[in-house]
Amino acid sequence: MDPEAAKYIGAGLATLGMIGAGIGVGTIFSGFLQGALRNPGAAGGQFHTLILGFALTEALGILSFVLGLLILFS
Amino acid sequence: MADPMHQFQVQKIMDLPDFSLPFVGRIDMAVTNATVALAISFALVVLFFAISTARVAVVPGRMQVIGESVFGFIDDLAVSIIGHEGRKFFPYVFTLFTFILAMNMLGLFLMFGPTAQLAVTATLGIMTIALVIIVGLVKNGLSFFKLFVPSGVPWYLLVLVVPIEVISFALRPATLALRLFGNMLGGHVAMKVFAGFVVSLGALAAGGGIGLLGIPGAALALGSVVALTALEFLVAFLQAFVFAVLACVYLNDAVHAGHH
Numbered sequence: 001m002d003p004e005a006a007k008y009i010g011a012g013l014a015t016l017g018m019i020g021a022g023i024g025v026g027t028i029f030s031g032f033l034q035g036a037l038r039n040p041g042a043a044g045g046q047f048h049t050l051i052l053g054f055a056l057t058e059a060l061g062i063l064s065f066v067l068g069l070l071i072l073f074s
Numbered sequence: 075m076a077d078p079m080h081q082f083q084v085q086k087i088m089d090l091p092d093f094s095l096p097f098v099g100r101i102d103m104a105v106t107n108a109t110v111a112l113a114i115s116f117a118l119v120v121l122f123f124a125i126s127t128a129r130v131a132v133v134p135g136r137m138q139v140i141g142e143s144v145f146g147f148i149d150d151l152a153v154s155i156i157g158h159e160g161r162k163f164f165p166y167v168f169t170l171f172t173f174i175l176a177m178n179m180l181g182l183f184l185m186f187g188p189t190a191q192l193a194v195t196a197t198l199g200i201m202t203i204a205l206v207i208i209v210g211l212v213k214n215g216l217s218f219f220k221l222f223v224p225s226g227v228p229w230y231l232l233v234l235v236v237p238i239e240v241i242s243f244a245l246r247p248a249t250l251a252l253r254l255f256g257n258m259l260g261g262h263v264a265m266k267v268f269a270g271f272v273v274s275l276g277a278l279a280a281g282g283g284i285g286l287l288g289i290p291g292a293a294l295a296l297g298s299v300v301a302l303t304a305l306e307f308l309v310a311f312l313q314a315f316v317f318a319v320l321a322c323v324y325l326n327d328a329v330h331a332g333h334h
Contacts, residue, residue, distance in 0.1 A: 048155060048319055055316040059249040062256035069259070073079070 011072040014064055021061025028053045078266040082190055082259070084108045111188045115176035123172075144172070148318060155322040156329060163325050166205065170198065171318040174254070178310035181258060182303070189313075190258040192251065199251035202321050210328035221331045250320060257313050261306045268302060271295035 032050045036043035087110060090103040126141030134142060148168045152160035174189060181187020188194045210218035222239040223232065272295045278288035 048151070051316060051319050052323060055253065055320060056249075058257075059253045062253050062260075063249075065260055066252055066256050 007071060011068045014071055015068040017064025017067070018061040021057055021064070024057040024060070025054060028057060078263045078270070081186065081262060081266065084191070107186050108188055108191055108194075111180055111184060111186050112177070112194070114184075115173065115180045115188065118180070119172045119176045151318060152322055155319070156326045159329055160322070160325075163209075163322070167318050167321055167325075170202070170321055171314050174198070174317055175311065175314040178258065178314055179307075181262065182306055182310060187258050187262060189254055190262055192255050195255040196247075196251040198254070198317070199247040202250060202324065203247040206324045206328045209325065210331050213329060214331045218328065218331045221327060246324060250317065254313050254317060257309055261302070261309055265299060265302050265306065268295050268298045272299065 028050065032043075032046070035046075084106045086104040086106050088105040090105065092100050092102055094100045123141055126137040129135070130138065145168070148171055149161075149164055152164045152167050154160075156163060177188045177194070181190060207218075210221070214220075222236050222243065224235060224239070227235055272292050275288040275292035275295060278285040279292065
Protein backbone atom coordinates (compact mmCIF):
# COMPACT_ATOMS: atom_id res chain seq x y z
CA MET A 1 0.00 0.00 0.00
CA ASP A 2 1.08 3.56 -0.62
CA PRO A 3 2.53 4.87 2.68
CA GLU A 4 0.75 8.21 2.21
CA ALA A 5 -2.63 6.43 1.89
CA ALA A 6 -1.85 4.26 4.91
CA LYS A 7 -1.17 7.43 6.91
CA TYR A 8 -4.58 8.88 6.10
CA ILE A 9 -6.34 5.60 6.89
CA GLY A 10 -4.44 5.36 10.18
CA ALA A 11 -5.40 8.91 11.15
CA GLY A 12 -9.04 8.09 10.45
CA LEU A 13 -8.85 4.89 12.48
CA ALA A 14 -7.21 6.70 15.40
CA THR A 15 -10.11 9.12 15.71
CA LEU A 16 -12.51 6.15 16.11
CA GLY A 17 -11.61 6.36 19.81
CA MET A 18 -13.99 9.30 19.99
CA ILE A 19 -16.91 6.83 19.67
CA GLY A 20 -16.21 5.64 23.20
CA ALA A 21 -15.95 9.18 24.52
CA GLY A 22 -19.25 10.06 22.83
CA ILE A 23 -21.02 7.10 24.45
CA GLY A 24 -19.45 7.98 27.80
CA VAL A 25 -20.48 11.65 27.71
CA GLY A 26 -24.01 10.64 26.70
CA THR A 27 -24.19 8.15 29.57
CA ILE A 28 -23.04 10.78 32.08
CA PHE A 29 -25.62 13.36 31.05
CA SER A 30 -28.44 10.78 30.82
CA GLY A 31 -27.55 9.51 34.30
CA PHE A 32 -27.50 13.06 35.65
CA LEU A 33 -30.84 13.93 34.05
CA GLN A 34 -32.49 10.77 35.39
CA GLY A 35 -31.28 11.54 38.87
CA ALA A 36 -32.04 15.26 38.60
CA LEU A 37 -35.65 14.74 37.44
CA ARG A 38 -36.34 12.35 40.32
CA ASN A 39 -34.84 14.66 42.93
CA PRO A 40 -34.54 18.19 41.52
CA GLY A 41 -33.60 19.59 44.93
CA ALA A 42 -30.32 17.69 45.03
CA ALA A 43 -29.41 18.35 41.37
CA GLY A 44 -27.84 21.79 41.83
CA GLY A 45 -25.30 20.55 44.33
CA GLN A 46 -24.01 17.88 41.96
CA PHE A 47 -23.25 20.25 39.08
CA HIS A 48 -19.50 20.27 39.80
CA THR A 49 -19.43 16.47 39.88
CA LEU A 50 -21.25 16.43 36.54
CA ILE A 51 -18.73 18.79 34.94
CA LEU A 52 -15.84 16.82 36.44
CA GLY A 53 -17.10 13.50 35.05
CA PHE A 54 -17.79 15.11 31.69
CA ALA A 55 -14.27 16.60 31.55
CA LEU A 56 -12.53 13.38 32.54
CA THR A 57 -14.48 11.38 29.94
CA GLU A 58 -14.01 13.95 27.21
CA ALA A 59 -10.24 14.00 27.80
CA LEU A 60 -10.03 10.42 26.49
CA GLY A 61 -11.81 11.39 23.28
CA ILE A 62 -9.53 14.41 22.89
CA LEU A 63 -6.51 12.11 23.32
CA SER A 64 -7.60 10.06 20.29
CA PHE A 65 -8.28 13.24 18.33
CA VAL A 66 -4.81 14.60 19.08
CA LEU A 67 -3.32 11.21 18.18
CA GLY A 68 -5.13 11.36 14.84
CA LEU A 69 -3.72 14.83 14.17
CA LEU A 70 -0.24 13.64 15.16
CA ILE A 71 -0.43 10.77 12.66
CA LEU A 72 -1.86 13.05 9.96
CA PHE A 73 0.74 15.82 10.27
CA SER A 74 3.88 13.85 11.14
CA MET B 75 -9.57 25.15 -0.06
CA ALA B 76 -7.36 27.02 2.39
CA ASP B 77 -5.23 24.91 4.72
CA PRO B 78 -7.18 24.67 8.00
CA MET B 79 -3.97 24.38 10.03
CA HIS B 80 -2.47 27.60 8.67
CA GLN B 81 -4.23 29.72 11.33
CA PHE B 82 -2.20 28.09 14.11
CA GLN B 83 1.22 28.97 12.72
CA VAL B 84 3.32 31.23 14.91
CA GLN B 85 4.72 34.07 12.81
CA LYS B 86 7.30 36.64 13.74
CA ILE B 87 6.03 40.20 13.77
CA MET B 88 9.13 41.97 15.05
CA ASP B 89 12.56 40.36 15.35
CA LEU B 90 14.54 41.14 18.49
CA PRO B 91 18.17 40.12 19.06
CA ASP B 92 18.49 36.58 20.47
CA PHE B 93 20.39 35.88 23.62
CA SER B 94 21.64 32.69 25.19
CA LEU B 95 21.27 31.37 28.74
CA PRO B 96 23.58 28.88 30.41
CA PHE B 97 22.17 25.29 30.38
CA VAL B 98 19.21 26.37 28.22
CA GLY B 99 20.85 27.53 25.02
CA ARG B 100 19.79 30.16 22.53
CA ILE B 101 16.46 31.86 23.18
CA ASP B 102 14.51 33.47 20.38
CA MET B 103 13.19 36.79 21.70
CA ALA B 104 11.17 37.72 18.61
CA VAL B 105 7.69 39.22 19.10
CA THR B 106 5.28 36.78 17.44
CA ASN B 107 1.53 36.81 16.92
CA ALA B 108 1.31 34.41 19.89
CA THR B 109 2.98 36.85 22.28
CA VAL B 110 0.83 39.70 20.99
CA ALA B 111 -2.35 37.64 21.52
CA LEU B 112 -1.22 36.66 25.04
CA ALA B 113 -0.46 40.28 25.90
CA ILE B 114 -3.83 41.45 24.55
CA SER B 115 -5.76 38.86 26.56
CA PHE B 116 -3.81 39.77 29.72
CA ALA B 117 -4.48 43.48 29.11
CA LEU B 118 -8.19 42.77 28.47
CA VAL B 119 -8.60 41.03 31.84
CA VAL B 120 -6.77 43.78 33.74
CA LEU B 121 -8.63 46.54 31.87
CA PHE B 122 -12.02 44.90 32.45
CA PHE B 123 -11.54 44.59 36.20
CA ALA B 124 -9.95 48.05 36.43
CA ILE B 125 -12.97 49.60 34.74
CA SER B 126 -15.55 47.54 36.60
CA THR B 127 -14.09 48.48 39.98
CA ALA B 128 -13.08 52.07 39.11
CA ARG B 129 -16.15 53.66 40.68
CA VAL B 130 -17.23 51.24 43.37
CA ALA B 131 -20.65 52.05 44.76
CA VAL B 132 -23.01 50.42 47.26
CA VAL B 133 -25.61 50.28 44.49
CA PRO B 134 -23.47 48.78 41.70
CA GLY B 135 -23.56 49.90 38.10
CA ARG B 136 -23.69 47.48 35.17
CA MET B 137 -19.94 46.86 34.90
CA GLN B 138 -19.59 46.42 38.63
CA VAL B 139 -22.35 43.79 38.66
CA ILE B 140 -20.59 41.79 35.93
CA GLY B 141 -17.23 42.01 37.70
CA GLU B 142 -18.72 41.08 41.07
CA SER B 143 -20.68 38.13 39.69
CA VAL B 144 -17.57 36.66 38.00
CA PHE B 145 -15.73 37.15 41.30
CA GLY B 146 -18.52 35.54 43.32
CA PHE B 147 -18.90 32.67 40.85
CA ILE B 148 -15.27 31.55 41.23
CA ASP B 149 -15.30 32.26 44.97
CA ASP B 150 -18.30 29.90 45.39
CA LEU B 151 -16.53 27.30 43.25
CA ALA B 152 -13.28 27.36 45.24
CA VAL B 153 -15.02 27.32 48.63
CA SER B 154 -17.54 24.61 47.71
CA ILE B 155 -14.84 22.25 46.38
CA ILE B 156 -11.82 22.92 48.62
CA GLY B 157 -13.75 24.01 51.69
CA HIS B 158 -12.80 26.75 54.11
CA GLU B 159 -9.16 26.76 52.98
CA GLY B 160 -10.26 27.43 49.40
CA ARG B 161 -10.01 31.18 50.05
CA LYS B 162 -6.22 30.90 49.97
CA PHE B 163 -6.26 29.45 46.47
CA PHE B 164 -8.97 31.73 45.16
CA PRO B 165 -6.55 34.24 43.51
CA TYR B 166 -4.84 31.47 41.52
CA VAL B 167 -8.09 29.84 40.36
CA PHE B 168 -9.60 33.23 39.54
CA THR B 169 -6.54 34.22 37.46
CA LEU B 170 -6.62 30.88 35.63
CA PHE B 171 -10.32 31.19 34.82
CA THR B 172 -10.32 34.80 33.62
CA PHE B 173 -7.07 34.44 31.66
CA ILE B 174 -8.15 31.25 29.87
CA LEU B 175 -11.60 32.72 29.17
CA ALA B 176 -9.99 35.86 27.69
CA MET B 177 -7.64 33.77 25.54
CA ASN B 178 -10.46 31.51 24.29
CA MET B 179 -12.65 34.50 23.44
CA LEU B 180 -9.75 36.22 21.70
CA GLY B 181 -9.33 33.13 19.51
CA LEU B 182 -12.93 33.55 18.32
CA PHE B 183 -12.47 37.24 17.45
CA LEU B 184 -8.83 37.58 16.35
CA MET B 185 -8.33 34.36 14.31
CA PHE B 186 -5.40 33.48 16.56
CA GLY B 187 -6.23 31.62 19.76
CA PRO B 188 -3.31 31.32 22.18
CA THR B 189 -5.04 28.34 23.83
CA ALA B 190 -4.81 26.42 20.54
CA GLN B 191 -1.02 26.34 21.12
CA LEU B 192 0.12 23.30 23.09
CA ALA B 193 2.97 25.35 24.62
CA VAL B 194 0.51 27.72 26.34
CA THR B 195 -1.83 25.05 27.70
CA ALA B 196 1.06 22.81 28.77
CA THR B 197 2.56 25.72 30.74
CA LEU B 198 -0.76 26.27 32.53
CA GLY B 199 -1.13 22.55 33.25
CA ILE B 200 2.42 22.12 34.57
CA MET B 201 2.07 25.28 36.68
CA THR B 202 -1.12 23.92 38.26
CA ILE B 203 0.30 20.50 39.04
CA ALA B 204 3.52 22.05 40.42
CA LEU B 205 1.38 24.17 42.78
CA VAL B 206 -0.55 21.03 43.81
CA ILE B 207 2.66 19.14 44.63
CA ILE B 208 4.21 22.08 46.52
CA VAL B 209 1.04 22.76 48.53
CA GLY B 210 0.64 19.06 49.27
CA LEU B 211 4.21 18.65 50.50
CA VAL B 212 4.19 21.86 52.55
CA LYS B 213 0.80 21.20 54.17
CA ASN B 214 1.01 17.44 54.77
CA GLY B 215 4.71 16.66 54.66
CA LEU B 216 5.35 13.06 53.69
CA SER B 217 1.74 12.04 54.35
CA PHE B 218 1.01 13.72 51.00
CA PHE B 219 1.98 10.36 49.50
CA LYS B 220 -1.07 8.79 51.19
CA LEU B 221 -2.82 10.22 48.13
CA PHE B 222 -1.50 7.21 46.22
CA VAL B 223 -2.56 4.68 48.89
CA PRO B 224 -6.36 4.65 49.23
CA SER B 225 -7.48 3.56 52.70
CA GLY B 226 -9.60 0.44 53.11
CA VAL B 227 -7.84 -1.45 50.33
CA PRO B 228 -6.47 -4.91 51.25
CA TRP B 229 -2.66 -5.05 51.17
CA TYR B 230 -2.46 -7.56 48.31
CA LEU B 231 -4.49 -5.22 46.08
CA LEU B 232 -2.18 -2.28 46.87
CA VAL B 233 0.39 -3.80 44.48
CA LEU B 234 -2.12 -3.15 41.73
CA VAL B 235 -3.79 0.04 42.99
CA VAL B 236 -0.72 2.13 43.85
CA PRO B 237 0.82 2.07 40.35
CA ILE B 238 -2.56 2.95 38.84
CA GLU B 239 -2.92 5.90 41.22
CA VAL B 240 0.62 7.09 40.46
CA ILE B 241 0.04 6.87 36.71
CA SER B 242 -3.29 8.70 36.93
CA PHE B 243 -1.62 11.46 38.97
CA ALA B 244 1.22 11.72 36.45
CA LEU B 245 -1.29 11.99 33.59
CA ARG B 246 -3.12 14.93 35.22
CA PRO B 247 -1.02 17.76 33.73
CA ALA B 248 -1.07 16.03 30.33
CA THR B 249 -4.87 15.70 30.30
CA LEU B 250 -5.31 19.28 31.61
CA ALA B 251 -3.17 20.62 28.76
CA LEU B 252 -4.51 18.32 26.03
CA ARG B 253 -8.19 18.90 26.89
CA LEU B 254 -7.99 22.66 26.47
CA PHE B 255 -5.65 22.42 23.46
CA GLY B 256 -7.68 19.73 21.71
CA ASN B 257 -11.02 21.44 22.23
CA MET B 258 -9.78 24.78 20.92
CA LEU B 259 -7.86 23.24 17.99
CA GLY B 260 -10.76 20.97 17.02
CA GLY B 261 -13.31 23.78 17.16
CA HIS B 262 -11.24 26.16 15.05
CA VAL B 263 -10.42 23.47 12.47
CA ALA B 264 -14.10 22.48 12.16
CA MET B 265 -15.11 26.12 11.65
CA LYS B 266 -12.42 26.63 9.03
CA VAL B 267 -13.35 23.45 7.15
CA PHE B 268 -17.05 24.42 6.98
CA ALA B 269 -16.11 27.96 5.90
CA GLY B 270 -13.97 26.37 3.16
CA PHE B 271 -17.05 24.45 1.94
CA VAL B 272 -18.92 27.75 1.47
CA VAL B 273 -16.14 29.13 -0.75
CA SER B 274 -15.60 25.98 -2.86
CA LEU B 275 -19.33 25.30 -3.36
CA GLY B 276 -19.87 28.98 -4.21
CA ALA B 277 -17.10 28.78 -6.81
CA LEU B 278 -18.81 25.68 -8.24
CA ALA B 279 -22.12 27.57 -8.52
CA ALA B 280 -20.42 30.53 -10.19
CA GLY B 281 -19.56 28.18 -13.07
CA GLY B 282 -23.28 27.97 -13.93
CA GLY B 283 -25.11 24.96 -15.39
CA ILE B 284 -25.31 21.88 -13.16
CA GLY B 285 -22.96 23.66 -10.71
CA LEU B 286 -25.90 25.80 -9.56
CA LEU B 287 -26.82 22.82 -7.35
CA GLY B 288 -23.93 24.00 -5.14
CA ILE B 289 -25.96 26.97 -3.87
CA PRO B 290 -28.14 25.05 -1.34
CA GLY B 291 -25.03 23.19 -0.21
CA ALA B 292 -23.19 26.49 0.33
CA ALA B 293 -26.17 27.87 2.26
CA LEU B 294 -26.21 24.77 4.46
CA ALA B 295 -22.46 25.12 5.13
CA LEU B 296 -22.90 28.81 5.95
CA GLY B 297 -25.65 27.95 8.45
CA SER B 298 -23.33 25.34 10.00
CA VAL B 299 -20.58 27.96 10.41
CA VAL B 300 -23.00 30.26 12.26
CA ALA B 301 -24.18 27.40 14.50
CA LEU B 302 -20.59 26.27 15.13
CA THR B 303 -19.57 29.80 16.11
CA ALA B 304 -22.36 29.86 18.72
CA LEU B 305 -21.22 26.44 19.95
CA GLU B 306 -17.61 27.62 20.16
CA PHE B 307 -18.62 30.51 22.45
CA LEU B 308 -20.20 27.91 24.77
CA VAL B 309 -17.09 25.71 24.54
CA ALA B 310 -14.80 28.69 25.23
CA PHE B 311 -16.62 29.37 28.50
CA LEU B 312 -17.04 25.69 29.41
CA GLN B 313 -13.36 24.83 28.94
CA ALA B 314 -12.23 27.77 31.09
CA PHE B 315 -14.73 26.62 33.74
CA VAL B 316 -13.61 22.98 33.49
CA PHE B 317 -9.96 24.01 33.88
CA ALA B 318 -10.85 26.01 37.02
CA VAL B 319 -12.95 23.14 38.47
CA LEU B 320 -10.19 20.59 37.87
CA ALA B 321 -7.55 22.91 39.37
CA CYS B 322 -9.80 23.17 42.46
CA VAL B 323 -10.30 19.39 42.64
CA TYR B 324 -6.57 18.69 42.37
CA LEU B 325 -5.80 21.39 44.99
CA ASN B 326 -8.44 19.79 47.25
CA ASP B 327 -6.63 16.45 46.91
CA ALA B 328 -3.39 18.15 47.95
CA VAL B 329 -4.88 20.07 50.88
CA HIS B 330 -6.77 17.07 52.30
CA ALA B 331 -4.28 14.36 51.30
CA GLY B 332 -4.10 12.89 54.79
CA HIS B 333 -7.86 12.30 55.11
CA HIS B 334 -8.37 9.68 52.46
